[in-house]
Amino acid sequence: MNRQNRIWRTALLAAPLAVFGLFVVWPLMSSFYYSFTNWNGFNPNYDFVGFANFGKIVTDRLFLNATINTAIWMVAAIVLPTALGLGLALLLDRKLPGARFFKSVFYLPICLSAVIVGQIWIWIYQPDWGLLNTVLRHVTGAEHNWAWLARPNTALWSVIVAWSWQQTGLSMVIYLAGLTGIPGDLLEVCEIEGASPWQRLRRVVLPLLTPSTVVVVALSVINSLKGFDILYIMTGGGPFNSSDTLAMHMYNESFAKFRMGYGSAISVVLFLIAMVVIGLYFRQLRKVDRIYG
Template sequence: MQSLYLSLTNWNGLSPEYDFIGLDNFKRAFTDPNFSGAILHNLIWVIIFLIVPTSSGLFLAVLLDKGIPGSTFFKSVIYLPMIFSYVIIGMIWNFIYEPRMGILNLFIRIMGQPDWNFAWLAQAKTALLAIIVEASWQHTGLCMVLYLAGLSGVRQDLLEAARIDGANPIQLFFHVVIPQLKNSTIVVISLTVINSLKNFDLVFITTKGGPFRSSEVLTTFMYKESFWNYQMGYGSAIASVLFFIVFIVVFFYFNSVMKEGNNE
C-alpha cells in the first residue's frame, strides 16, 4: 500500500518532503518509450517461456516417466539448475557466452567458423534472447517435475481402454494423457508467467538491462528509476503496474484451481 501511495507522489527517495501529483506518474509511464520497451521485452519473455521451458519440461517428463535407464540421474541433473541462485546461473552463462573463451563460441569455431568471437550479451540484437535462454535452462527442471507429478496421476485404465480401441501412441498422448494433465498445466503456466515477470536478478547480473536498454524489463527499469535516477514516485508507479499484472495472473490461477476443485 505504501508503494501505491508513493506512486501518486513526486518523491525522489531522499527528501523528507514531496508533493501529491495524482496519476501523473502513471500517465508518464504509459507515454514513456522506455517503459513501453520494457513491457515489450517482458511480453517476449513470457511468450518464449510459455513455449520453450513448458514444452521441454513436458517432453522430458514423458520421456523420463517411461523409466528409461538412468532416469533418476537425469531427473536430478535436469532439476539441478533450479537450486542454483541467479548469481550462479549468471556466472555460468557469462562463461558460456564469453566472446573469446566461451563454450558457445568455441563450439561454433570448431564447427567451421575459426574467427567467430561474437559477444552475445553485448549485442543489442541478441542480449535479451541470450538471457531468456539462461532462464529457460533453469526453469525447464521445474516444469519437468510438475509434469512428472501430473503423469503419476494419469489413469491407466483409460489408457488401456484407448489402446483396446486402437489408439496409437500419438493419439493416446493428445487425447488421453494431455487432458488429464490440465491441473499440472495450469500450475506450470501460472508459475511460468510469474517467473518471467519477476526476472530482475538474472537481467541485472548479466546486462543490467543493456546494451542500450535492449534487455530492459519492468523490474530493472523500476530499479533504475527508483535508485539510480532518484525518482521513487515514478519507480513506485512502475512497481504498481507490475503488481497489477502479477495479481491478474495469480487471480486466474486460483480461479482455475477452485473451478477444478468444484468440478471434482
C-alpha cells in the same frame, strides 16, 4: 469452549498476521500512496503530484520498451521451459535405468542462485573462449566471436535461454507429479482399442495433464514478472535497454535514478498486471478443480 477457541485463534494468529501486515500488506498499500508523489528517496519532504507519474508512464519510451520485453520474456518463459519440461517428463515417466540420475541432472539448476546461473551463462556467451562460439567455430570452421550479451539483438534472447535452462526442471517436476495421477489401465485400454501413441498423447495424456499445465503456466508468468536477478547479473538491462524488463526498469528508476515516486508508479502497474494473472490463475484452477475434482 468456544471462547477458548477464540482466544487461542487470536493468540496464534497474532504474530504471523502482524509480521505479514506490517512488512507486506502495509508496504503494498504505501506503494499506491508513493506513486502519487515525487519522493526522491532521501529528502524527507515530497509533494503530491496526482497522476503525473502515471501520465509519465504513458509517454515513457523506456517503459514501453520494458513492457514489450517483459511480454517477449513472458511468452518465451511460458513456451520454452513448459515444452521442454513436458517433453522430459514424458520421456522419464517409465522404468528406465538411471531415471533418478536423469531427474537430478534436470532439476539441479533450480537450486542454483540466479547469480550463479548468470555467471555460468556469461561464460558460455563469452565472445573469445565461450562455449557457444567455440562450438560454432568448430562446426562451421569460420571465425566466430559474436558478443551475445553485448549486442542489442541477441542480449534478451541469450538471457531467456539461460533462464529456460534453470526453469525447465521445475515444470518437469510438476508434470511428473501430474503424470503419476494418470491411471495406467486407462492407457492400456487405449492401446487395446488401437490408439496410436500420438493419439494417446494428444487425446488422453495431455488433456488429463491440464491441471499441471495451469500450474506451470501461471508459475512461468509470475516468475517472468519477477524476472530481475538474472538480468541484473547478465546484462543489467542493456545494451541500450534492449533487455530491460518492467522489474528492471522499476529498479533503475527507483534505486539508480532515485525517482522513487515514479518507481512506485511502475511497481503499481506491475502489481496490477500480476493481480490480473493471479486472478485468472485462481479462476482457471477452480474450473480445473470442478472438472478433474
